[in-house]
Amino acid sequence: xxxxxxxxxxxxxxxxxxxxxxxxxxxxxxxxxxxxxxxxxxxxxxxxxxxxxxxxxxxxxxxxxxxxxxxxxxxxxxxxxxxxxxxxxxxxxxxxxxxxxxxxxxxxxxxxxxxxxxxxxxxxxxxxxxxxxxxxxxxxxxxxxxxxxxxxxxxxxxxxxxxxxxxxxxxxxxxxxxxxxxxxxxxxxxxxxxxxxxxxxxxxxxxxxxxxxxxxxxxxxxxxxxxxxxxxxxxxxxxxxxxxxxxxxxxxxxxxxxxxxxxxxxxxxxxxxxxxxxxxxxxxxxxxxxxxxxxxxxx
Ligand code: PAF
Numbered sequence: 001x002x003x004x005x006x007x008x009x010x011x012x013x014x015x016x017x018x019x020x021x022x023x024x025x026x027x028x029x030x031x032x033x034x035x036x037x038x039x040x041x042x043x044x045x046x047x048x049x050x051x052x053x054x055x056x057x058x059x060x061x062x063x064x065x066x067x068x069x070x071x072x073x074x075x076x077x078x079x080x081x082x083x084x085x086x087x088x089x090x091x092x093x094x095x096x097x098x099x100x101x102x103x104x105x106x107x108x109x110x111x112x113x114x115x116x117x118x119x120x121x122x123x124x125x126x127x128x129x130x131x132x133x134x135x136x137x138x139x140x141x142x143x144x145x146x147x148x149x150x151x152x153x154x155x156x157x158x159x160x161x162x163x164x165x166x167x168x169x170x171x172x173x174x175x176x177x178x179x180x181x182x183x184x185x186x187x188x189x190x191x192x193x194x195x196x197x198x199x200x201x202x203x204x205x206x207x208x209x210x211x212x213x214x215x216x217x218x219x220x221x222x223x224x225x226x227x228x229x230x231x232x233x234x235x236x237x238x239x240x241x242x243x244x245x246x247x248x249x250x251x252x253x254x255x256x257x258x259x260x261x262x263x264x265x266x267x268x269x270x271x272x273x274x275x276x277x278x279x280x281x282x283x284x285x286x287x288x289x290x291x292x293x294x295x296x297x298x299x
Contacts, residue, residue, distance in 0.1 A: 006018060006093070006094045007084050007088060007094070007095060008084055008094070008095045008096075008097050009094055009095070009096050009097070010096075010097050010098060010099070010102070011098070011102060012098070012102060012145050015057070015094075015096050015145060015146070016145070018094060019055065019057070019146065019147070022054065022055040022093070023055075025054075026054070027053065027054030027055040028052070028053045028054060028055070028149040028150075029053055029055045029056075029057060029146065029147070029148040029149050030049030030050070030052060030053030030055070030056045030057070030148060030149065030150050030151075030152065031049070031056075031057050031058075031059070031142070031143070031146045031148035031150070031151040031152070031175070032045045032046050032049050032056065032057070032058045032059070032092070032151070032152045033059045033061075033138075033139060033142050033151065033153075034058060034059060034060055034061075034083075035060070035061065035062045035063065035076065035193065036060040036061075036062060036077070036078060036079060036080065036083045036193070037076070037077040037078070037079050037083070037193035037196065038060075038079075038082070038083045038086045038087060038193075039183075039191045039192075039193060039195070040183050040191055041154055041156065041182065041183040041190075041191035041192070042058075042086070042087075042090075042154075043086065043089075043090040043183075044154075044180050044181075044183050045152040045153070045154060045180050046058060046087055046090035046091050046092050046152075047090055047091055048152055048178065048180050049091070049092075049150070049152050049178075050090070050091025050092070051091075052150065053148075053149065053150065054093075055093045055094075056091055056092045056093050056094075057092070057093065057094055057095075057096055057146055057148065058087040058092040058094070058095050058096070059095070059096040059097075059098070059142055059146075060080065060083050060084075060087075060095055060096070060097045061096075061097070061098055061103060061138070061142075062076050062078065063103075063134060063135070063138040064100060064134075065104075065108050065130075065133070065134035065137060065138060066131050066132075066133075066134030066135045066138065067131075067134070068127055068128045068130060068131060072279075075197070076193075077193055077196050077197070080097065083095070084097075096145075096146070103138065103141055103142075104141075108137065110137070111133050111136075111137050112133065112136040112137045112140045112167055112171070113132075113133045113136060113137075114132060114136055114163050114166045114167050114170075117256060117257050117258055118132075118159070118162050118163050118166055118256070118257055119132040119133070119136075119163060121159075121252075121257045121258075122159055122248055122250065122252075122257060122270055122272070123159050123160075123272065123281065124159075125248070126247050126248065126272055132159075132160070132163050135160055135163060135164075136163055136164070136167050139151075139164055139167075140167065140171070140173070143168075143173055143175050147175075148175050149175065149176065150175060150176040150177070150178050151164075151175050151176075151177055151178070152178045152180055153177065153178070153179060153180070154179075154180055154181075154182060154183075155179050155180065155181050155182050155283075156182040156190050156191075156192070156281070156282065156283070157281070158254075158268060158270060158283045159257060159270070161177075161179055162255070162257065164177055165177050182282070182283075184210065187207055188207055188210035188211070188214075189203065189206055189207055189209070189210060190209070190210065190280075190281075190282040192280060192281075194278050194279065194280060195278075195280075197277075197278045198275060198276070198278055199276065202275045202276045202278065205242050205243060205244060205275050206244070206275045206278075206280060207242075208238050208239055208241070208242030208244055209239070209244070209271055209273055209275075209280060209282050210282060211238050212234075212235035212236070212238035212239050212249065212271060213235060213269055213271055213282060213283065213284040214284065215234050215235060215238055216231040216232065216234050216235035216249070216251070216269050216286075217231075217269060217284050217285075217286035219231045219234045220251070220263055220267065220269075220286045220288055220289070221286050221287065221288070221289055222289065223289045225263065226263075227262070227263065228250075228251035228259070228260040228261070228262070228263060228267075231251050231263070231269070232249050232250060232251060235249045235269070235271065236249050239271075239273055244273045244274070244275055245273060245274040246271070246272075246273045247272040247273060247274065247279070248270065248271065248272050249269075249270075249271045249273075250269070250270055250271075251263075251267050251268075251269050252267065252268050252269075252270065253267070253268070254266050254267065254268035254285055263288040263289070264288050265287065265288060266285060266286070266287050266288075267285065267286050267287070267288060268283055268284075268285050269283060269284050269285070269286065270282075270283040271283065
């Protein structure tokens, strides 16, 4: 079946009409929500969606309710024409580019909020828990508008992925949530729309984030670190050496984000740091050395 390509749709009724026709043709719908400034990481999400669905909707919407800092919202890169071209080249069938009024036509009186550590720790603690309320609310609205069979999210935003999985389960939203691995530059920097704001020197500095995560993960897997704190100290030292201001560097449960009390099983290591005035996040997972665990248990 030939794929019909409509570059941009801006209103909810137009998108619904377009998708109704595509569903009537037998296409399933994959959805990739974005805030624009697309890069290869977004393309990996779009390509994953295109591999499984006849119709792929990419939303481009800089959601004001998930920014606590007005200056951060103002500075967020906006590159609409380049985004449309990149999305279509990666396999999108249509870009949904609504205005703020289209998404919140009567203002934002209703909030979807996931309570507890999933929203309050790490990013929630640094940015304010209303950040994830903003994300959960806009993703719910977008899923209701699109009603996709599956929606695609990057593992770079591991906490966002957990929050989304939780409210989709709790609200019984019939969309499958698919996680796509983080895409990195050749030298390891996790791709992010914010990287555009790094100078050349800051880009080199920012590489220390992936190095710090890798070193902490290695210290856990090879048994050099005897506790989560020791692994965190290893990572923080690398950020300090690179002159990067660390906001958090934490070893946690990958499911609940509770702070790890011991090195046991699968762990998530998450980091947020400021390079100049650009705030970056990254994470990695690691399995604590099973041999050492067994030895510790026996002693
Ligand atoms: O990850 C993002 O770009 C945003 O948080 C999302 C999921 C598009 C919601 O605005």
